[in-house]
Amino acid sequence: MNSVNDDKHPNKKAIAANEERFRALVNATSDIVYIMSADWREMKQLEGRNFLADTNEPLTDWISKYIHPLDQDQVRTAIDDAKRENKVFQLEHRVLRADGSIGWILSRAVPIFDDNGNVREWFGAASDITETKRAEEALKLAKEITEQQKRVYETIANSTPDLMYVFDLQYNFIYANEALLTMWGKSWDNAIGKGLLENGYEPWHAEMHQREIDHVRTTKTAIRGEVSFPHALLGKRVYDYIFTPVLNDAGEVEAVAGTTRDITDIKQNEQRKNDFIGMVSHELKTPLTSLTAYLQLMEKSEPAKHDPMTKRILEQSIKQSRRMTNMINGFLNLARLESGKMFIEKGPFDFATFLQEIAEETRMLYTQHRFIFPDIAPVIINGDMGKLAQVINNLLGNAVKYSNIGSQITTSATIEGDQLKISVSDEGTGIPQEEISKLFDRFYRGQNNNLIAGFGIGLYVCREIIEGHGGKIWVEQSTDQGSTFCFTLPV
Known part of the structure; x- marks a missing residue:
């Protein structure tokens, strides 16, 4: 009998020693250590280590004190599974922390058996995984938001x-x-x-x-x-x-x-529009040219020479017919530009002689303004005389429209390197700074130009013609004292 007890005694000591080492390891590596009764009804001991509140005495209401209400049923189910098979209890769940906040733990408890193989108690340890769970929740939320945004973007992209x-x-x-x-x-x-x-x-x-x-x-x-x-x-x-x-x-x-x-439909509509504008403009131009010719013949007739009123009426009629001709030419050029059918036919010519001809025509057409044109030495330009004349006439016409009667309009021409610079300055109302960058856009008209006739295509066509010659066109300055438009041409 004694020999049997002596045989068992060393085993008990070894088991106790191993158990002590296990408890020491758990204590050293865990945030929480606890001991539960065999049936889990009583928490015998809990070292919460400031994460959970320590127990000063055994607790039977430990679930309601420590476990978050939403996870209590889950904890009970996991306990029942562990008890049924005497296996390790393991679960991630929420807890009520010592400071009153909600935390997360990963809890594990192992059964401790007596000499007869029955569970004597459960020894448990838990780790604080609150930050990990928060990161997981944040990642999950971010993923849900990303998926939602993806669905929104795909809906937009696919619709x-x-x-x-x-x-x-x-x-x-x-x-x-x-x-x-x-x-x-x-x-x-x-x-x-x-x-x-x-x-x-x-x-x-x-x-x-x-x-x-x-x-x-x-x-x-x-x-x-x-x-x-x-x-x-x-x-x-x-x-x-x-x-x-x-x-x-x-x-x-x-x-x-x-x-x-x-943009196929837009292109087709633009082409139809340009074809229509070109057709109508061309049809209008023919009778208008004949009308202008008849008016000029009448102006030279004897009744016109002897009747000041008749002469004045004919002069104004010719002026308006020329203005309408310029407007129709603008539409024709716009239609040709947009359909790619406007060709610049360059040839050499003397710009000084060319400018002198424009000066004579301008003074005859606009009699209520003072015009100054420069006397320049002959300079040969390789360009399209007709289209360049249209540019200068447009700038002069705009200067007349936006200037008071009797004011001065000055045209200058200077050689700067290999470029000929032409400027047209007026004493008009000026252009607001915020509008200058838009002046050469198609169909753009200034905010204060509602009382002045026009369609906003003249400067757009001018820009296309000058750039087609390899030059540039811009507004050099504009104040309430007047504006200066400039363009350059290669010499």
């Missing part, structure tokens, strides 16, 4: 008729909206990850876009263009597109986003 897409830096499509997939007649799986050629672009078209993608990547700036492309269902269409750089956190281009709009 627009515009084509939206993204290239990687190897010219492959990494995104395409439904409109673009429909235009290609392809599915997402068949198109994404593929290059331009694989998605049906002709070689010249693919090479052009590849150069543009390289340009965007190098300059980090957007680029815009216009191109024709066959639609799978609608045939050949005209598209306006823009490529924009997508920058990463380091400010480097990591992709190129594109948006393309079908």
Whole structure:
């Protein structure tokens, strides 16, 4: 009998020693240590270590004191599972912290057995995982928000008729909206990850876009263009597109986003409009030319010479018919510009003689203003005399319109390097600074010009003519004392 007890005694000591070492390890590595009764009804001991409130005596209401109400049922279920199979209890759940706030713990408890193999108690340890859970919740929320934004963006991208897409830096499509997939007649799986050629672009078209993608990547700036492309269902269409750089956190281009709009109908409508304007203007010009000729004949007739009233009426009629002719010429030039049919026919001519002819015509046409024209030495210009005359006449006509009767309008011409600079200055009302940058836009008219006739195409046509000659046109200065318009021509 004694020998048996002596045999068992060392085992008890070894078990006790191992248990003590285990408890020491748990105490050293855990934020919370606790001991539960075999049936888990009583918490015998709890070292909360400022995370949870310590127990000063055994507790039977420990669930309501420590466990968050929303997780109490989950804790009970996990306890029942552990008790049923005498296995390790393990659970992540919320707790009521010592400071009254809500925290998270990862709790584990192992069964401690007596000599008969029955559970004597449960020894548990828990780690504070509050920050980890908060990070997980924040990540989950961010993911939900991201998914929501993605759904919103995809809804927008897929509901627009515009084509939206993204290239990687190897010219492959990494995104395409439904409109673009429909235009290609392809599915997402068949198109994404593929290059331009694989998605049906002709070689010249693919090479052009590849150069543009390289340009965007190098300059980090957007680029815009216009191109024709066959639609799978609608045939050949005209598209306006823009490529924009997508920058990463380091400010480097990591992709190129594109948006393309079908402007075929707009182009066709513009062409119809230009054809109509050109046709009507041409038809109006013929009878107006005849009318002007008849008025000039009448002006030279004997009744006109002897009757001041008749002479004055004829002079004003001729002036207005010329003004209408200039307006019609403006519309014709606009129609030709937009249809690509306005040609600049250059030839050498002496600008000094040319300007003298304009001076004589201007003084005859506008008798109520004082005009000063320069006497310049002969200088040869290679240009279209008719169209350059239209530019100068337009600037002079505008100076007349925006100047008081009797005021002075000065034209000057100087050689600056290899450029001839022509200026037209008036003593008119001036132009607000915020409007100067818009003056040469098509159909733009100043905010204070409602009482002055015009369609806002004269300066636009002037700019196209001067740029077609390799020159520039601009407003040099403008105050309430008058304005100065300038343009240059290569000598």
